[in-house]
């Protein structure tokens with residue numbers, strides 16, 4: 309039986325705690341939070357689970373196997389480092405950390421200590437993203453031309469991190485996972501209206517080689533609640549709308565083709581309008597799939613899909629986007645990562 313602790317049981321961490329409490333193959337040994345009232349609220353929900361405000365209780369317990377860190381982003385690095393150094397396997401919520409060198413250091417420590425390190429890139433565990441990955445890898449969309457994501461709503465305004473670091477890790481991790489490569493450069497523009505210096509809305513453009521272009525729009529100051537990804541390929545186009553209950557994925561058999569024989573420009577390109585398919589997909593809760601994946605990787609001692617190296621690649625893109633934001637949208641090159649994703 310794997311003993312797991314969840315550190316940080318605020319708005320999101322309590323969902324992680326609920327999942328680890330419910331999964332029969334593990335035991336939620338501790339929930340840890342600096343807020344005593346928050347812990348007291350959860351005492352009845354998780355009978356048999358110890359509650360503590362002291363992180364030290366976790367790292368000094370030889371029977372604890374894994375720490376799941378869902379505290380505020382600025383504390384991820386120190387907590388993850390201490391847990392890895394204490395020999396625990398570690399899951400860190402997104403954003404993994406706030407600096408590239410911190411991400412690289414955590415990967416290094418995990419490798420040195422022989423520990424599993426996983427980052428909460430939830431979309432990589434979404435069944436629709438899994439289907440999209442299969443389709444892209446099998447070239448069913450043809451060449452991917454471009455893609456764009458929208459993650460906007462009128463919601464929780466954070467004071468310590470901007471919309472880029474709060475929302476975009478999901479989209480960046482999904483794009484990198486789907487394309488299987490890193491962008492060559494990133495540009496971002498944004499604006500803060502509610503709190504000085506904390507951008508409420510950010511538009512990010514990622515350039516890849518092979519002329520692939522990706523765009524991400526994130527905001528917590530928007531009248532719509534949209535969680536949507538559109539991918540345009542040379543053969544097909546797809547839309548993943550996560551706000552739909554059942555029809556989350558639509559595949560458009562539409563494309564534009566070049567004609568070999570033409571006299572005028574109008575004849576050079578033919579637009580093709582085919583069927584729209586809505587595949588039936590079993591949509592298990594991505595969070596539960598993510599938690600189960602972490603436990604499997606611990607048991608089998610294998611690298612998670614969203615491992616620390618994936619975390620490094622995503623933090624590199626976010627850091628480049630942050631720098632671009634500060635430089636009024638100047639494109640910032642992204643150095644190819646030495647942490648190449650394992651196949």
Ligand SMILES: NC(=O)c1ccc[n+]([C@@H]2O[C@H](COP(=O)([O-])OP(=O)(O)OC[C@H]3O[C@@H](n4cnc5c(N)ncnc54)[C@H](O)[C@@H]3O)[C@@H](O)[C@H]2O)c1
Pocket residue numbers: 315316317318319320321340341342343346363378379380381383387401402403428430474
């Ligand atoms: N995967 C997702 O879809 C998703 C969704 C929301 C939030 N998140 C991420 O989860 C993390 C937490 O977000 P949230 O919305 O729950 O924030 P929150 O502010 O509601 O909760 C954070 C909790 O961490 C506790 N905490 C802070 N520092 C601590 C420490 N050193 N030791 C113990 N406890 C500590 C705080 O007391 C608080 O209860 C963030 O990284 C956020 O980006 C992920």
